[in-house]
Amino acid sequence: MVEVAKIRLFVDAPLGAGQSVSLSRDQANYLFNVMRKSTGDLIALFNGRDGEWTSEVVDAGKRRGILTCLEQARPQMEPPDLWLLFAPIKKARTDFIVEKATEMGASRILPVQTDFTNSERIRQDRLQAHAVEAAEQCGGTYVPPVEELQKLSSVLADWPKDRQLLFCDETTAGQAHGLAGAKPGKWAILIGPEGGFSAAELARLRALDGVTILTLGPRILRADTAAVAALTLWQAALGDWR
Numbered sequence: 001m002v003e004v005a006k007i008r009l010f011v012d013a014p015l016g017a018g019q020s021v022s023l024s025r026d027q028a029n030y031l032f033n034v035m036r037k038s039t040g041d042l043i044a045l046f047n048g049r050d051g052e053w054t055s056e057v058v059d060a061g062k063r064r065g066i067l068t069c070l071e072q073a074r075p076q077m078e079p080p081d082l083w084l085l086f087a088p089i090k091k092a093r094t095d096f097i098v099e100k101a102t103e104m105g106a107s108r109i110l111p112v113q114t115d116f117t118n119s120e121r122i123r124q125d126r127l128q129a130h131a132v133e134a135a136e137q138c139g140g141t142y143v144p145p146v147e148e149l150q151k152l153s154s155v156l157a158d159w160p161k162d163r164q165l166l167f168c169d170e171t172t173a174g175q176a177h178g179l180a181g182a183k184p185g186k187w188a189i190l191i192g193p194e195g196g197f198s199a200a201e202l203a204r205l206r207a208l209d210g211v212t213i214l215t216l217g218p219r220i221l222r223a224d225t226a227a228v229a230a231l232t233l234w235q236a237a238l239g240d241w242r
Contacts (some may be wrong), residue, residue, distance in 0.1 A: 004073065005044040005054050007035060008136045010143060015050040015069055020058075023065035032060045043067055046141045051076040077141045079105040080239045081186045083163075085112050086227055087193035088119040088149065093224045097191075098127045098146060100224075102134035104231040105239060106144050110188075112152040116195035122149045156204065162186055164210045168230050170196055172215045179237040182212055189214075189234060191227045 009031075013021045023031065031037045038060050045067065046052045052074040059066035084106040088094045094111075101109050109131065111122050127146045135143045159165070163186040166179075170192065190205070197205070205211060216229045235241040 003042060003054075005042040007031070007037070008044040008046065008052070008139070010132045010136055011045050011047050013047060015045055015047055015053045017069060017071065019053075019069040021045060021055065021067045021069065023067065025063050028061060028063055028065040031057070031065060032062065042070075044073060045069065046074075046135075048141065048143050049076060052141050074141060079107045079140075079142055079144070080184075080235075082106055082231075082234065082239065083108040083110060083188035084191070084227065084231065085110045085152075085155065085188055086191040086223065087112055087114045087117040087152075088122050089194055089223050090118070093222075094119070094122065094127070095130050096224050097227045098130045099134040100228050101231065102131045102140070102144055103138040104228070105140075105235060106231065107142070109144050109146045110155065111147065111149045112155055112190075113149055114152045114193050115198035115201055117193045118195070124148050152201065153204075156208065159208070160186070161209070163188055164212060165190060165205075165208065166212050166214050166230065166234060167205050168192065168216060168226055169202070169205075169213050170216075170220045170226075171202065172213060178214060179212065179233060182238060184238045187234065187238065189227075189230045191223055191230060194223050 011021055039057050041057045043055050044052050045055045051072050053069040054071055054073045055067040055069045058068050084101045086097055088111050131146050132143050166189045168191055216226055
């Protein structure tokens, strides 16, 4: 039996028995210069489609590397069909939301611009890289796509009729709104900005079909804390934690 590899890398390449995988320059630098790995060492690879594969380093250069897949260590594990919509906040805290959403099993991450959103732009490529790093660290075999920033109004205008929306409404703090009676299926969680939703946004959200209002306890939480709390409650009630 092949030993368990301790370092995990996400690669954009097919994985299968005997498959050779070329590393990017950054990955080669990380493995061979930072982690001091060399020919013969074992690395875990995943691509979001083929599960996790234990692979052996067969070429270790300063700027390049080649690995060969030996055997599948884990099958592909898909997350629940759960989207996370959130209004970007300060850079480090936005990074935190993306990382924790990945760890906690979101299948798609959608930054949205609300009336009171503090940040008017994001670096989608940087946030996607954070999602990749989080998946590498947490043992997941799936990396959720992080979408470009969109206006909340545009997202709601094209909202799929078969997807339920869990709306975290800070104006109902302390009231008994939750997931009792909710059924599994296609869901999304919406977390507002630090300044809360505008009156117009609240009215539109409350009027939508398929909306469930969620209260996150008697205290108003910061946006990044609220994202983790809402994901936890949904996963425990309807997701793959049950």
